[in-house]
Amino acid sequence: MKIPFSPPFINNTVIQEVTDALESGWITTGPKVKRLESLVSEHTKAPNTLCVNSATSGLMLALKWFGVGSGDEVIIPAYTYSATALAVMHIGATPIMVDVESDFNIALPAIEKAITKNTKAIIPVDIAGWPCDYDEILEIANNKKALFNAQNDNQRKLGRLLIISDSAHSIGATYNNQFLGSVTDIAVFSFHAVKNVTTAEGGAICLNLPSPFNNDNEYNYLRCFSLNGQTKDAFTKSKAGGWRYDIIYPGLKINMPDVLAAIGVAQLPDYFSSVLSKRRTIYEFYQSFFKDKPWAVLPPYKDNKKLSSCHLYALRVHDISEEKRDKIIDAISKEGVAVNVHFQPLPLLTLFKEMGYNINNYPVAYNNYKAEISLPIYPQLNDNELHYIVNTIAKAVEENL
Ligand SMILES: *Cc1c(COP(=O)(O)O)cnc(C)c1O
Secondary structure: OOEOOOOOOOOHHHHHHHHHHHHOOOOOOOHHHHHHHHHHHHHHOOOEEEEEOOHHHHHHHHHHHOOOOOOOEEEEEOOOOOHHHHHHHHOOOEEEEEOEOOOOOEOHHHHHHHOOOOEEEEOOEOHHHOOOOHHHHHHHHHHOHHHOOOOOHHHHHHOOOEEEEEOOOOOOOEEOOEEOOOOOOEEEEEOOOOOOOOOOOOEEEEEOOOOOOOHHHHHHHHHHHOEOOEOOOHHHHOOOOOOOOOEOOOOOEOEOOHHHHHHHHHHHHHHHHHHHHHHHHHHHHHHHHHOOOOOEEOOOOEOOOEEOOOOOEEEEEOOOOHHHHHHHHHHHHHOOEOOEOOOOOHHHOHHHHHOOOOHHHOHHHHHHHHOEEEEOOOOOOOHHHHHHHHHHHHHHHHHHO
16 A cells, blocks of 8 residues: 555645636736635634745744844744744844753743843744643743843834744644634744645735734735735736835735635635544544554643644654664555654754754754654545554554564
């Protein structure tokens, strides 16, 4: 049997919606993007949503909006995809990496310790779709207000560190019964091809800023900023008589095209009505199979505050070395099952090593990584395949312990 790791979920509804965009006479940012933005807001209850061309650029835009730049520090977990750090570096600020907990997510005491007078934002990452401790993170930001050195209007208005969740994995996850998107100041979703909801490439910035911010006004500013700082988008400008525009900000060019938004427009309602629960069913099947294996460390799924969006099934093998884990992965791959490792902690990667980050300072991140194997999880998997996956994994582990 051959089981791919994460093929996109493309059904007829998607094909029809994309064809509709292609035949409409309008293919870049226009009505499909607007529709996707309102669908994201409807489902997550985020006051406003702006779609952009990736989560990476969404994070950059959110940081730029808050005036974060050279000399500023942004706290991120060492255990994440590189984009979290690169977004911070691209806007000229310094990523301050901190260690995580055994649930894979950023550690609260580590955040507290890392805050200085230069810290402007925290980007917790909902690894695998498991929400971070947002009540406690907000409390830390509030407790450290005295250190916060506001340098522009938005920073003065907020009066504390900005909390941007890297929610690349967590659309559909809930925290205190609220969907991510309406939990943190700003949440950034990814619609990359392998994520729970996709537009091939794309991302969404959900605005949930506290008063005195007006989220509608901030949306309008961000929309303009995502389109070169131009006062009219191409769609509006293309209408007869609508030619005149102005450039009012040094904007980025990170808008999402309608052809891609169409994929998301078709996927999002299905995701919330059936695909997400299918992912959860698979996750629960894995949990019930591996809970009886003495060597298995189960990933977090739900507790009294949190429910995962089941983006990844991050299985760990108790007390195993990196070399043995790699052998297990080889054995699984030989049987045709594609598995993965999420993630290599950033200090293990050349760029960050050369910047001076040292894995020895992130023992929990390293321990999570060395024992981790991500299993396939997507709605197309049938019972036969799921049984084949778990049996293949169990055999490979037990032969290599
Ligand atoms: C995928 C991913 C991103 C980047 O998403 P893009 O849309 O590809 O820019 C950021 N953070 C995490 C944790 C991711 O997994």
